[in-house]
Amino acid sequence: MFTIGDFARYGRVSARMLRHYDAIGLLRPARTDPVSGYRFYEAAQLARLNRIIALKDLGFSLQQVRAILAEEVSVPELRGMLRLRRAELEAALTAAGARLAQVEARLRTIESEGRMSADDVVVKRTETVLLAELSGTAASYGPEDIGPVIQPLYDELCRLLETAGVTPAGPGLAYYEDAPVPAAAKTDGALAPPGEATSHSPATPAHTAPGGDAVLVHAGMVITHEALAKAGVTVDRASGRPGTPSAAPVPTGLGFDVVTLPALDCAATVVHRGPMSRILPTAQNLAHWIDANGYRSAGYARELYLECPPDQEDWVTEIQEPVVRA
Secondary structure (H helix, E strand, C coil): EEEHHHHHHHHCCCCHHHHHHHCCCCCCCECCCCCCCCCCEHHHHHHHHHHHHHHHHCCCCHHHHHHHHHCCCCHHHHHHHHHHEEEEEHHHHHHHHHHHHHHHHCCCCCHCCCCCCHHCCCCCCCCCEEEEEEEEEEEEHHHHHHHHHHHHHHHEEEEEEEEEEECCCCCCCEEEEEEEEHHCEEEEECCCCCCEEEECCCCCCCEECCCCCCEEEEEEEEEHHHHHHHHCCCCCCCCCCCCCCCCCCCCCCCCCEEEECCCCCCCEEEECCCCCCHHHHHHHHHHHHHHHCCEECCCCEEEEEECCCCCCHHCEEEEEEEEEEC
């Protein structure tokens, strides 16, 4: 048998906690000396102590723990409960990390106000590009909503391209639009479910909702017609689809769309270094430059991912915002 101090040490708990568990009938000592009142425990009682601590960590009260143990929860059941709790804690940690990143981004924005050089911004025309793409809907244009949508899209797009034998001919390029609203939802303004990925344009008639929170995210990779032809896909070079006047996404039958993304005649561009979760300071500095130099925005900025090594701190992204003279 072990003294209460030894048992507490083996169980990695305090003696005070063991006395409390004894007082409420949750974990009684194996023996209590009738003269001294000293408590003694057996090694076999460590199993019950482990269950008590595990259930407490799951968020159960001591009263609930006692009721659960009275029903003799099996090891597989307890393991399942612990795994569920672990998943919840990991999700909470991820969410907390994302919120912290946004706080840091806002702080960087405040600290860098007015310190962007005019040399950092280049006004230029971009080129028309052929993209393989997947699309999804984000709840808002904020990095905290865009990131969880666009990253899985790129992971899946790269997998599909590899399976189809289509080798990208250039970097990734993301562009955004107001999220479409199905015609049936026009009366109540409901938007497509956030994060719902689609490999082609919605079949249901829709209209865009300028000023709404949700945005349609297009995750694209630059490809060539020749690479598509090798995969058995032929796309009209002029419009993206034979007889189609606009560059609408075209399903390929390979799980992804292709789109001929038109050039931007006039784009204010700036290079952002680091993860996209910290895009806010760069984007707002670009907004200050646009306003100060007699331009106004003409739509969502595109993101050209020039360098995307495993460490996101080393990412290099060109932000391309369409602009017109104010």
